[in-house]
Amino acid sequence: MPNGSNIKVKTLKIDGKDVSAREDQTILDVCKENGVFIPTLCHLEGLSNIGACRLCMVEVEGSKKLFPSCTTAITEGMSVITQTDRLKHYRKMILELIFAERNHTCSVCVSNSHCDLQYLGQKMGIDHVRVPYRFPKQSVDASHPYFQLDHNRCILCTRCVRVCEEIEGAHVWDVSGRGINAKVITDLNQPWGTSETCTTCGKCVNVCPTGALSDKGRSVAEMTKRREFVALLANRRKEKV
């Protein structure tokens, strides 16, 4: 907590255990601080939270609703439950829908074994998908001299959009279209290699949870990512303010 801050402390329960936290924290922040695992895909420390993937849903005692923990602020006396059969059911369903929406063929992916989606699928025991695969025809953009974008692997988490805007300040990425037609685009939906705003910093590539964004020249399973720099840069900026 910054020196001289007026931020107050609140007390709440996470899975029946009493914890205290700063009033400006989210349920997810508090769970992470207390070693409680909650699956996430669109969340990344240092970027804004958008509650898009819905994997981090939790229950709050006294309400029938499910709450996205990354965008729900804590309140005094709230009691949060992070592991129930209901939550497990919905989290698995979300992952299955993501796997079915595009073409996630792990065995031929540059990020095989270094992929957040694959990791969560294994951790949550997904050995088959109960909905029909859509097998959409998706393109690959290899026009950038150093990086490539494979829409087949994209899960529309928008980490790339947010890091490019919030940390790099370039705002190359956006999302065009809606629903199953949504896709990430560079500049005015032109090939990434022709973008006049991209600084070639590589931040988007490193925060991408899957093999959708990768360095050129990497073969299957070679693409590892560094992500810690986002929280570091975000904190340094906050300290300067």
Ligand code: SF4
């Ligand atoms: S390389 Fe950097 S500037 Fe270019 S799109 Fe990615 S984050 Fe934005």
Ligand code: SF4
């Ligand atoms: S390209 Fe990667 S970071 Fe960007 S939305 Fe798709 S999966 Fe997320």
